[in-house]
Amino acid sequence: MKTVIYTCPYVPAEWIVAHGLRASRLLLDRVDSASMFIRSEGVCPFVRSFISEVMNNKEAEGVIVTTVCDQMRRAFDIIVRKCELPVFLMNVPNTWQSLASQKLYIDELKRLGRFLKGLGGKPPSNDALANIMLEYDASRATVLASIEYSSARQYAEAITAFGRDGPNRSVNRVTGIVPLTDGIPLAIVGGPLMSQDFALFDTIEQTGGRIVLDATETGERGICARFDRRRTHEDSFMELANAYFGGIQDACRRPNSELYKWLQQELTTRGVQGIIFHRYVCCDIWHAELKRLMDWTDLPVLDIDTAGDNETDRYRAENRIRAFLEMLQ
Amino acid sequence: MRDMPKQITLEEWDLRYEQLKKAGKYQPAYGGPLGRHVEDGDQRLLRLRYDNSAAALRLWNFLLTEEDRLHESRMAGRKIVGTMKDLGTVPVMAYCFENIVAFYPDGAWWIPCVMELGAGLLQIADSLGIDESFCPVRAMLGAFVTGAHFPIPDLLICSVGATCDDFSAIAQRLNGLGHPILWWEIPHRRNPESNETGVNLPGGYSAPKCQVKFVKSQLHGIKTALEDLAGEKLDEQKLFTGIQKANQVRRLLAELRQLAFTAERCPIPALEMLIAEMLAIHFCSNRQETINVLKELLDEVKSRVRDCKGILNVDAARIFWINPVADLQVMNLLEDCGGRICGTEYLFTHALDEIPEDLPPLEALARMALADPMVGSSIDRAQRICHDIRLFGAEAVLISRIPGASHCALEGRVISEIVRDKFDIPVLEIEVPPVTDSMRPTVRTRLEALVETVRASRNKKRI
Numbered sequence: 170m171k172t173v174i175y176t177c178p179y180v181p182a183e184w185i186v187a188h189g190l191r192a193s194r195l196l197l198d199r200v201d202s203a204s205m206f207i208r209s210e211g212v213c214p215f216v217r218s219f220i221s222e223v224m225n226n227k228e229a230e231g232v233i234v235t236t237v238c239d240q241m242r243r244a245f246d247i248i249v250r251k252c253e254l255p256v257f258l259m260n261v262p263n264t265w266q267s268l269a270s271q272k273l274y275i276d277e278l279k280r281l282g283r284f285l286k287g288l289g290g291k292p293p294s295n296d297a298l299a300n301i302m303l304e305y306d307a308s309r310a311t312v313l314a315s316i317e318y319s320s321a322r323q324y325a326e327a328i329t330a331f332g333r334d335g336p337n338r339s340v341n342r343v344t345g346i347v348p349l350t351d352g353i354p355l356a357i358v359g360g361p362l363m364s365q366d367f368a369l370f371d372t373i374e375q376t377g378g379r380i381v382l383d384a385t386e387t388g389e390r391g392i393c394a395r396f397d398r399r400r401t402h403e404d405s406f407m408e409l410a411n412a413y414f415g416g417i418q419d420a421c422r423r424p425n426s427e428l429y430k431w432l433q434q435e436l437t438t439r440g441v442q443g444i445i446f447h448r449y450v451c452c453d454i455w456h457a458e459l460k461r462l463m464d465w466t467d468l469p470v471l472d473i474d475t476a477g478d479n480e481t482d483r484y485r486a487e488n489r490i491r492a493f494l495e496m497l498q
Numbered sequence: 499m500r501d502m503p504k505q506i507t508l509e510e511w512d513l514r515y516e517q518l519k520k521a522g523k524y525q526p527a528y529g530g531p532l533g534r535h536v537e538d539g540d541q542r543l544l545r546l547r548y549d550n551s552a553a554a555l556r557l558w559n560f561l562l563t564e565e566d567r568l569h570e571s572r573m574a575g576r577k578i579v580g581t582m583k584d585l586g587t588v589p590v591m592a593y594c595f596e597n598i599v600a601f602y603p604d605g606a607w608w609i610p611c612v613m614e615l616g617a618g619l620l621q622i623a624d625s626l627g628i629d630e631s632f633c634p635v636r637a638m639l640g641a642f643v644t645g646a647h648f649p650i651p652d653l654l655i656c657s658v659g660a661t662c663d664d665f666s667a668i669a670q671r672l673n674g675l676g677h678p679i680l681w682w683e684i685p686h687r688r689n690p691e692s693n694e695t696g697v698n699l700p701g702g703y704s705a706p707k708c709q710v711k712f713v714k715s716q717l718h719g720i721k722t723a724l725e726d727l728a729g730e731k732l733d734e735q736k737l738f739t740g741i742q743k744a745n746q747v748r749r750l751l752a753e754l755r756q757l758a759f760t761a762e763r764c765p766i767p768a769l770e771m772l773i774a775e776m777l778a779i780h781f782c783s784n785r786q787e788t789i790n791v792l793k794e795l796l797d798e799v800k801s802r803v804r805d806c807k808g809i810l811n812v813d814a815a816r817i818f819w820i821n822p823v824a825d826l827q828v829m830n831l832l833e834d835c836g837g838r839i840c841g842t843e844y845l846f847t848h849a850l851d852e853i854p855e856d857l858p859p860l861e862a863l864a865r866m867a868l869a870d871p872m873v874g875s876s877i878d879r880a881q882r883i884c885h886d887i888r889l890f891g892a893e894a895v896l897i898s899r900i901p902g903a904s905h906c907a908l909e910g911r912v913i914s915e916i917v918r919d920k921f922d923i924p925v926l927e928i929e930v931p932p933v934t935d936s937m938r939p940t941v942r943t944r945l946e947a948l949v950e951t952v953r954a955s956r957n958k959k960r961i
Contacts, residue, residue: 211899211907236686239663243908246876250912263658263666264683269715273685276708283691423658423666423681424673453632453904457667460627461674 171288174226175233176219176361177241178391179261181413183305184278186335187298188290193229194332196387197222197363199477213451214477215361216240223248223256231288232256233281237263237421238454257284263423265414274414278406299405306396308336313389321370321380325362325388332387352379353497354440358432358462359447360420360455361386363477366447372487373445376494381439384432385447386419393417420458429465436468443497444470445490449477469497503802503809505547505767505830508533514550523552526787528563535562541614542933547830549770549809553791553798560782560791561773564601565648567783571599572649577727580651581780583665584684586849587867588655588720589780594740595728601648601783604665606638609647610932611825619644620932628671633664633903634824634932642672653727654679655720660686660873663904680723682716684867685709687874699869700851701882713864721860737859743785745852747778750792752850757799759840759890763808765799768829768839772822775842778849809833815952816840818892820883820913821900824932828898828941831934835945836953841890843883847871876909880916887921893952896945899929924951 172191185192197218209217219241223232232254234245245258260277262270282292293301312331316324355378357369362385373380384390394416400408418428436444446462448455456474463470471493473486506514512533519525532555536543540562548554572578579600581588592600609617611634619640623629626643628636641647656669656679673679690696690706697710725732754774758766774795781788802808810833818841823829832839848869854862871879887895895917899906914925926948928941 211902213907216908236660239661239666239904240908242660242686243876243905243912246912247908250877250915258686258688260659260685260688262683262685264681267683267719269712270683273683273712280691283693420670421666423656423670424679425670450631451904451907453663453667453902456631457628457671461671463627 171230171290172228173231173233173285173288174223174229175235177233177235177237177259177261178386178393178417178419179235179237179274179413180233180259180281181278181393181409182332182335183298183302183409184281185285185290186305187293187301188282188285190231190285190288190290192335194329195219195222196329196333197361199363199365211451213238213240214449214475215363215452216244218363218477220244220247223254224252226254229254231284233259233284235259235261237261237419238452240451255284255288257281261414263421265422265427271410271414275407275410278410295405296402298409299401302396302401302405302409303398304336309392310395313392316381320374321357321383322367322374324380325367325370325383328383328389328392329387352377353442353494354379354381355443355445356380356382356384356432356436356439356441357388357445357447358384358390359386360449360452361391362388362447365477365483366475368483369445369447369473369486369490372490373494376491377498378443378490378494382435382441384435390419390431391417420454425458436466441468443493444468445473445493446470447473447475450474469493501550503765503807504550505809505833506550507547508536508543511548511550511555515555518552518555526556526559526790528566529556529559532558532562539616540612541616542612542826545827546769547767549767551795551798553794554766554770557770557773557791557795560784560787561776564783568599568601568648571783577653578649578651579724579727580648580654582654582656582669582679583661584657584867585846585870586779587657587717587863587870590740590744590853590863590866591717591721591732591737592724593743593781593785594732594736595724595730597730598724598728599783601780603638603641603648603651603654604635606641606647607633607635607824607932608826609641610634610637611827614933617644617646626671626675628668631902632668633662633900635665636668637932639668639672639675642675642677650677653723655682655723656680657682657684657867659683662872664902680720682720683712684716684870684873685712687868687870687878697865699865700853701847701869701871702885703869703874703878703882705865705868709868710861710864713867714860717860717863717867734859737863738855741853741855741859741862743789745855747781747785747788747792748850748852750789750796751775751778752852754792754796754799755842755850757796757803761803761808763806763812764810764814764838765802765808766795767809768819768832769826770795771839771842772826772829772844775844775846775850779846810838811836813953814838815949816891816893817948817952818842818883818887818890818895819844819898820895821845821898821906823898823930824900825930825934828930828934831938831942832896832945835942836949837945840892841886843871843879843886845872847882872905876905876912877916879909880913883913884917884920887917887923892923893955894923894948895925896948897925897927899927901929901931924948924955
C-alpha cells in the first residue's frame with residue numbers, strides 16, 4: 170500500500186485511507202542545522218526537520234504540505250524543486266467563521282482527493298468513508314482514554330503511533346499501565362513536538378509534575394472532534410470536514426479566540442496548576458501567543474523555547490522545568 | 499528652477515528651500531523646509547541624502563506629513579480605515595468613498611528607522627511579547643499602544659492566509675489587546691489544474707477561476723463593511739472610477755520606473771524611487787495629491803533624461819533590489835558604493851501593475867489581490883523577478899532580508915537559484931535592520947563586493 174506522509178493535523182487520515190492509501194502523520198526527529206542542505210538561519214527547526222525527513226524518506230510515495238504556517242508553505246517550494254516525490258500543497262484557511270472559509274477547506278479536501286487518485290487511490294463511496302471514519306473514531310477514543318493510566322510520554326507516543334500507523338497498531342500499546350494520580354497537574358501547550366521533545370515528559374514526571382493536558386499540535390489539541398454516527402452515515406465527507414476544520418483549535422486561526430475557549434475548558438476540567446509553553450525559535454505563530462497566554466491565565470506559565478538541535482538546549486529546558494516545579498511544590 | 503541634479507544633505511535642502519521659495523516655486527499646503535520634520539523626532543533624516551529637485555521636496559513633504567493628514571481627516575469627520583497586510587488592494591476600494599481615508603498601520607515599520615529608535619515602539623512591542631525575533635513591523639503594536647503616530651482607525655481590516663506569519667501573529671496580538679479586526683482570507687495562489695478553468699492575473703500570473711471567485715467573495719465582505727462605515731453604497735461605477743484613479747497612479751509609476759531604471763545615467767536616486775513606489779499602496783492618505791506629486795516627479799525625471807543629466811556616474815552597477823529595506827539609509831549606501839537601482843520588487847508589484855478595466859470591478863480587484871507576490875510561491879516570484887531583470891537590464895540582484903521575517907528564511911535560496919539558472923549574474927543577500935549604523939561597515943563591504951563583481955564581469959565581457 171502506498172504511503173502518504175504529512176504532519177499537519179488538518180489533513181484527515183481517514184480521507185487518505187479511504188482512497189486505499191496509507192496515511193502516515195510523521196513524528197519528526199531533530200536535524201542538526203549544520204547537517205542541513207539548506208541554510209538554516211531563521212528557519213523553524215520543525216520545518217527544517219520536515220524538509221529533511223521528506224528528502225530522506227524511503228517509504229513515502231506522496232507528501233502533503235499545508236499552508237497553516239508561512240514557513241511550511243515555503244517549504245513546499247523547496248521540496249517541489251528538490252524532491253522527486255509528488256507533493257500536494259493544501260490550502261487550510263486561517264479564517265474559520267465564514268461559510269466561504271469552510272467551503273474552501275471542503276474544496277481543498279476534494280482537490281486532495283484528486284491528488285490521491287493521481288497516486289493510484291480510488292475515490293471512496295459514502296459508506297466506505299463512513300466505515301473508516303468510525304473505525305478511526307473508536308480507536309481514537311481508546312487512545313484518548315488512555316490518559317488515565319499512561320505516563321505523559323506513553324500517552325504522547327500512543328497519539329503519534331495512531332497518527333503514524335492508524336487504528337490497527339496503536340491501540341494495544343497503551344493498555345495495562347498503572348493509573349497515575351500523584352504529581353502537580355500541568356498542561357503542555359504549543360505547536361508540534363518532535364521525538365526528542367518527549368524527554369521533557371520524563372523530566373516533568375521525575376521532578377514531581379504530571380501532564381494532564383497535552384495541548385500541543387502532536388498531542389490532544391491536534392486531534393479532530395468526534396464524529397457523529399448518524400451524520401457520518403448520512404454524509405461522511407461533510408462530517409469529516411466539520412470534525413477537522415471545526416474541531417481542531419490552533420494558534421494560526423484568525424481570530425484564534427476558540428483556542429482560548431478550548432483551553433479554558435480543558436484547563437479547568439483537568440485541574441491544571443501550571444502551564445509549560447513549548448515553542449520553537451522562529452515560530453512566530455506560537456511565540457506571539459506566549460505573552461498573551463500569560464496575560465490571559467492566572468496559572469504560572471513556563472516558556473520553553475528550543476532551537477531543536479543541540480544538547481545544551483535540552484539541559485537548559487530540563488533545568489527550567491525543574492525550577493518551575495520546585496516553585497509549584 | 500532646475501539645477502544640476504545631485505544628492506544633498508538635509509541642511510543643504512533647507513538652504514535650497516529658501517532659494518526655491520524666493521524664486522516663487524509653488525509649495526502645497528503641506529510644504530515647507532524638510533528640516534522641520536527633525537523637530538518631530540525624525541532624526542534619521544539628518545543622515546540621509548536627498549535628490550535636490552523641487553519635485554523630490556514635494557515628495558518628501560508629502561510622505562512626512564501623512565500623520566498630520568490622517569489627524570486632519572479625523573477632525574474633519576472622515577472615517578479612518580486601517581488596512582493591513584494586503585498592500586494595495588483594499589485602499590482602491592476605500593478611496594472610492596468621499597468620507598473614508600485608508601492607510602496601512604504596517605507603515606509604522608519605518609518609524610524606528612526614521613526616529614532612530616527614539617519613539618520606543620520596539621520596546622513596547624518587546625513588552626507585549628513581540629521581540630526582535632519578529633519583523634520590524636512589530637513597531638506597529640507600539641504605535642497602537644502610544645496612539646502618538648496615527649489616529650486609531652475606526653475600522654481595521656487584515657488579510658490572512660497566504661501572508662507572512664510575523665504580520666499575522668502581530669495582528670492577532672493587536673486583536674488580543676482589544677482592537678477588533680475584520681479578517682479576510684487570501685488563499686495561497688496556485689496554478690490551475692488540468693480540470694480547472696484558469697484565469698490570467700496581472701503580473702503574468704495565473705490562478706484557477708475558483709480562487710478568484712473566493713477572493714471576490716472576501717472582497718465583497720469588505721465592501722459591505724466599508725459601506726456600513728461610510729453610510730453609503732459603493733456601486734460598480736464608483737468602484738470602476740476608483741480603479742481608474744488607481745491605474746492613473748500605476749501608469750505614472752510605470753513610466754517613472756521605466757525611465758529611472760533604464761536611462762543611461764540614473765535620473766533619480768534609489769531612495770526617492772522607493773518612496774514614490776510606496777505611494778501606490780494607499781496613496782499616502784490622499785489619492786489626488788499622490789497623482790500630483792508623481793506627475794511633478796515624472797516631469798523632472800523626463801527632463802533629466804532628455805538632457806542626459808543624472809545623479810550617478812554612467813558606469814554605476816545596475817542592481818535589481820528585492821524586498822524593502824527597514825533602514826532607508828541603505829538605499830543611499832548602495833549609491834555610495836557605486837550601484838544604482840535597475841529594477842525593484844518590494845513585495846507589492848501587484849500595487850504597481852495595472853488593474854484590469856475590462857472586467858467587473860470586484861473581479862478585477864480579486865485578480866489583483868491574487869497577484870500579490872507574497873501570496874504565491876517563491877518560484878512564481880522569482881520568475882517575475884527574472885522577467886523584470888531582463889526588462890530593466892539589471893546586472894546583479896540584491897536580496898535584502900528583513901530581520902525575523904518568516905518568508906525571508908527560505909525564499910532567498912529559491913529566488914537566487916532560479917535567477918542564477920536564467921542569468922549569469924551575481925546574487926547577494928544582506929540583512930537590513932531598522933538602524934544599520936553598527937553594521938554599516940559589513941553592509942558596505944558586501945555592497946562594494948557586489949558592485950566590484952559586476953564591474954569585473956563587464957571587463958571580462960569586453961575581453
